[in-house]
Amino acid sequence: MSAPDAAVPDTVLVRRVRLGDRTAFDEIITKHGPGMYRFALRMVGGHQADAGEVVQEAFISAWKNIETFEARSSLRTWLFSLVSRRAADLQRKRRPTPIDDDVLSAIAPASHRDPLQDVMDKELIAALQVALAELPHQQRAVWLLREVEDMSYDEIATTLTMTPDSVRGQLHRGRKNLAERMAQWR
Numbered sequence: 001m002s003a004p005d006a007a008v009p010d011t012v013l014v015r016r017v018r019l020g021d022r023t024a025f026d027e028i029i030t031k032h033g034p035g036m037y038r039f040a041l042r043m044v045g046g047h048q049a050d051a052g053e054v055v056q057e058a059f060i061s062a063w064k065n066i067e068t069f070e071a072r073s074s075l076r077t078w079l080f081s082l083v084s085r086r087a088a089d090l091q092r093k094r095r096p097t098p099i100d101d102d103v104l105s106a107i108a109p110a111s112h113r114d115p116l117q118d119v120m121d122k123e124l125i126a127a128l129q130v131a132l133a134e135l136p137h138q139q140r141a142v143w144l145l146r147e148v149e150d151m152s153y154d155e156i157a158t159t160l161t162m163t164p165d166s167v168r169g170q171l172h173r174g175r176k177n178l179a180e181r182m183a184q185w186r
Contacts, residue, residue: 010075011075025063028079036080039080040052040086042148043084043087043088044087044091054086054087058085091137127182132144132178135174141160142160
């Protein structure tokens, strides 16, 4: 099997997959899988096995339902919407759990100059993880897609099957809830 060509547009890959080309689907997995996994990992509280299961189920669904992809949105947003639904299903089956310590470390990188600052950064991240885990599913999903995955409001709306105005509202409420929960860190 040859290495995936990043220059192949998603529309071409989708057409090839619809014709039964498994290597094209492998290219889709290689291209979009890492972002989907990052999103799933955050949505399921940092549990790697659960995130892997969510992404695997999303890709199985994508393979089975590629004919239903109408390209009204990007392939990326369609795949992220599959991940979001699978993560929500999994979370409904289980109690909420705190996010793994290293998941959000990029938001507050460790300080190399001051051990006290390092401790405070770790405490901040731990508090943020707890606060995120306490957010309702939609608010957490919108916040993560906007703040971590850097999706536009329209992309988030398509991914989560909501309107851009609903995205703005969920993001506003999520930010407000996080601000309240994180007030001691101001």
